Amino acid sequence: MNTIFQLVISGLLIGSVYALMSIGLTLIFGVLRVVNFAHGEFLMIAMYGVWAFSRLLGLNPYFAAIAVVPAMFLFGALVYRIVIGAALAKPHLVVVFATMGLSIFLQNVALMAMTADLRDVPPIFARSISIGGIFIKGELLLGFIVTLLCTVILQWVIKHTFLGKAIRATVQDGEAAKLMGIAVPRIFLITFAAGSALVGLAACVMVPLFSVFPTVGLNFVLIAFVIVVLGGMGSIEGALLGGFCVGVVQSVSAYYVAPAFGQLFFFLLFLLVMIFRPNGLFGQKGAATLGMNE
Amino acid sequence: MRGIERIGIILASLLLAAASLPAKAQENIRIGVLLPLTGPLAKNGLENWEAMQIARDMINERGGINGRKVEYLQGDANTPNAAISETERLITKDGIKITTGSFASPIAIAVSQAAERHGVFHWETTGAAEVITRRGFKHTFQVGAPARKYGQAAVDFILNDLAKRLNKPVDALKIALLWENRAFGKSVGDGIRAYTQSKGIKLAYDEGYDQTATDMTPIVQKLKDVAPDIVIAISFPNDAILFQRKAKELDFNVAAFIGVSAGYSSPDLRDSIGDSVVGICVADFPPKVNAAVLTPETKKVAEEFYKRYEAKLKRPPAGHAAAGFSAVWALFTEVLPKAKTFEPDELREIALKLDLPEGSLVNGSGIKFTNFDWPDDPKDAGQNLRASIGVWQWTKAGNEEVFPPELATQPPIMVPLPDWSKR
Numbered sequence: 001m002n003t004i005f006q007l008v009i010s011g012l013l014i015g016s017v018y019a020l021m022s023i024g025l026t027l028i029f030g031v032l033r034v035v036n037f038a039h040g041e042f043l044m045i046a047m048y049g050v051w052a053f054s055r056l057l058g059l060n061p062y063f064a065a066i067a068v069v070p071a072m073f074l075f076g077a078l079v080y081r082i083v084i085g086a087a088l089a090k091p092h093l094v095v096v097f098a099t100m101g102l103s104i105f106l107q108n109v110a111l112m113a114m115t116a117d118l119r120d121v122p123p124i125f126a127r128s129i130s131i132g133g134i135f136i137k138g139e140l141l142l143g144f145i146v147t148l149l150c151t152v153i154l155q156w157v158i159k160h161t162f163l164g165k166a167i168r169a170t171v172q173d174g175e176a177a178k179l180m181g182i183a184v185p186r187i188f189l190i191t192f193a194a195g196s197a198l199v200g201l202a203a204c205v206m207v208p209l210f211s212v213f214p215t216v217g218l219n220f221v222l223i224a225f226v227i228v229v230l231g232g233m234g235s236i237e238g239a240l241l242g243g244f245c246v247g248v249v250q251s252v253s254a255y256y257v258a259p260a261f262g263q264l265f266f267f268l269l270f271l272l273v274m275i276f277r278p279n280g281l282f283g284q285k286g287a288a289t290l291g292m293n294e
Numbered sequence: 295m296r297g298i299e300r301i302g303i304i305l306a307s308l309l310l311a312a313a314s315l316p317a318k319a320q321e322n323i324r325i326g327v328l329l330p331l332t333g334p335l336a337k338n339g340l341e342n343w344e345a346m347q348i349a350r351d352m353i354n355e356r357g358g359i360n361g362r363k364v365e366y367l368q369g370d371a372n373t374p375n376a377a378i379s380e381t382e383r384l385i386t387k388d389g390i391k392i393t394t395g396s397f398a399s400p401i402a403i404a405v406s407q408a409a410e411r412h413g414v415f416h417w418e419t420t421g422a423a424e425v426i427t428r429r430g431f432k433h434t435f436q437v438g439a440p441a442r443k444y445g446q447a448a449v450d451f452i453l454n455d456l457a458k459r460l461n462k463p464v465d466a467l468k469i470a471l472l473w474e475n476r477a478f479g480k481s482v483g484d485g486i487r488a489y490t491q492s493k494g495i496k497l498a499y500d501e502g503y504d505q506t507a508t509d510m511t512p513i514v515q516k517l518k519d520v521a522p523d524i525v526i527a528i529s530f531p532n533d534a535i536l537f538q539r540k541a542k543e544l545d546f547n548v549a550a551f552i553g554v555s556a557g558y559s560s561p562d563l564r565d566s567i568g569d570s571v572v573g574i575c576v577a578d579f580p581p582k583v584n585a586a587v588l589t590p591e592t593k594k595v596a597e598e599f600y601k602r603y604e605a606k607l608k609r610p611p612a613g614h615a616a617a618g619f620s621a622v623w624a625l626f627t628e629v630l631p632k633a634k635t636f637e638p639d640e641l642r643e644i645a646l647k648l649d650l651p652e653g654s655l656v657n658g659s660g661i662k663f664t665n666f667d668w669p670d671d672p673k674d675a676g677q678n679l680r681a682s683i684g685v686w687q688w689t690k691a692g693n694e695e696v697f698p699p700e701l702a703t704q705p706p707i708m709v710p711l712p713d714w715s716k717r
Contacts, residue, residue, distance in 0.1 A: 006511070007512065010511040011509075018508075111333070115336060116335070118531050118565075120566040123539075123568075127715075130545070135544045137543045211531075211536075219506045223508065250512075251511045253512075254503075254511075255516055259512055260502045260503050
């Protein structure tokens with residue numbers, strides 16, 4: 001009996017970390033209708049940032065959030081200015097290839113600058129917490145809390161602030177928003193930068209859990225895509241639920257079927273959702289085509 | 295005008311001829327070194343390159359080979375495709391007749407293929423795949439041990455050593471086998487399964503996993519439920535780290551843990567998981583061996599090599615670097631001094647005649663190559679039957695060879711491995 005509890009709890013915890021890393025992607029997709037294929041590399045860069053911060057200053061990697069989150073915001077704004085903004089005006093495929101190119105470019109830059117070595121920080125908590133035979137890793141629990149807080153705050157910002165209103169207006173009807181005096185390109189810029197900043201936050205939670213290396217993004221980007229689609233593209237609470245789903249399905253199926261098939265099962269889940277609920281679990285109808293570039 | 299030109303040409307050719315005469319007498323022996331110097335394998339490739347450079351410097355300081363200095367020409371073999379083009383460049387543009395390298399099996403397969411196509415002599419240092427010497431090639435010699443022996447060393451260690459230390463009869467031991475499911479992990483895993491079956495042992499757990507897995511919970515939980523005494527794992531660095539962290543998190547304890555080369559032998563492992571690494575055993579090329587097994591002459595060479603390597607890189611060599619040095623040193627001292635023409639066919643004859651007992655090479659190996667005369671199918675040629683392989687263990691200070699006893703620098707420590715709460 002312990003086994004299934006352990007699997008579900010571990011799955012939920014790791015799932016929350018997956019969700020945190022996907023929220024930025026879903027935000028960008030929800031507003032800009034851009035699938036950022038370089039999302040994994042954004043994560044990789046942010047993780048290197050956290051690692052360097054903690055190694056150079058000898059500080060706990062969680063404190064790196066002070067520096068890495070704003071830095072990733074600026075990095076996102078820069079990428080938007082140079083790559084995304086220009087590509088948005090062109091046919092939709094241009095953005096796809098632009099972000100893919102960016103992904104390969106960033107990977108190779110990291111390989112040259114950092115080599116293929118694995119980078120790690122020492123563990124934060126010496127031991128995992130044990131409750132009635134169930135083991136919980138402190139770092140994961142912290143990630144879980146950060147994810148919940150982040151979801152709640154983000155929801156509040158979108159529902160109750162002027163910026164949030166402007167973002168929602170842009171999503172609902174970009175043309176009308178422009179007529180109402182909303183600077184849509186600026187909303188795009190801010191959203192893209194905020195999405196990158198969220199990746200920075202995710203990196204702070206992930207560095208104590210995972211090694212950093214140039215292709216680390218590849219291990220996570222597919223999971224992030226599945227979560228975003230599962231949750232309903234552009235839905236933040238959907239991403240949270242999608243993360244939980246992927247985490248639990250992965251850990252339970254890998255245990256009861258075979259570890260080599262862990263990924264197979266969440267892609268199966270992904271396919272089923274795509275067939276029966278093409279807008280995701282939480283998505284509104286036609287979400288994927290709203291405001292898309294013709 | 296014409297006359298002056300002609301005189302100029304004659305003078306120039308005379309000068310050239312004069313310049314080439316003394317040069318011919320002590321022309322360097324040029325060897326192509328193919329290693330991954332950039333890209334994901336670069337770290338190990340560069341360590342190998344350092345070890346090989348030390349060998350070259352040592353032989354040249356001793357006056358070279360019959361008075362001729364050794365000169366290396368580098369090729370950056372960072373992928374199998376690059377390995378082929380770099381090997382061909384060295385052969386066709388620089389006229390190289392001898393190649394060596396190449397650290398990883400996929401690179402070794404590519405380099406030896408290009409070399410064989412041009413009839414060039416290839417002296418493989420560490421590439422381990424069985425196929426390297428099973429393609430009917432005539433000029434490829436693999437000095438290091440083949441892949442299956444890694445796994446066999448792990449199993450022999452359990453049967454001949456650990457079982458006694460754990461006070462359990464072999465058939466009462468629960469052994470788990472965990473392998474990453476790509477080419478390397480699967481082939482080593484297959485080898486271990488076949489070998490344990492031939493010894494009449496049934497594995498308590500035998501499963502593959504995807505090395506890009508981000509969550510090791512299901513694997514560790516399953517192992518916890520099986521409760522094996524010993525785990526044999528074939529992993530890459532990233533998944534090895536994730537596994538060890540998860541084992542600590544879920545308090546999964548075993549009496550002994552044996553990794554097979556790759557991830558568990560990577561010097562980075564200690565940087566990542568700290569002292570949790572102490573006590574883990576690794577079936578691999580020996581990084582160093584008990585000096586008592588070495589011939590007196592080799593012992594001196596070994597001392598010099600380790601001293602120079604540690605001075606240069608500030609840490610002792612990993613098994614593959616020691617193997618790289620051992621192999622090229624044997625080439626410099628056992629093969630090339632006997633050569634007159636340096637043609638590949640002559641070098642092949644010399645290599646096949648080698649009959650060096652164990653302990654002749656710095657890492658404890660001897661040399662005796664197969665020549666289509668081994669009962670395997672397809673037939674092996676150029677495989678070294680006396681390549682040393684064993685088990686070493688991570689210690690607080692570095693690493694120590696623990697098996698087989700004749701190569702061991704100390705007996706294994708921390709058997710049984712203490713629980714995580716005491717590590």
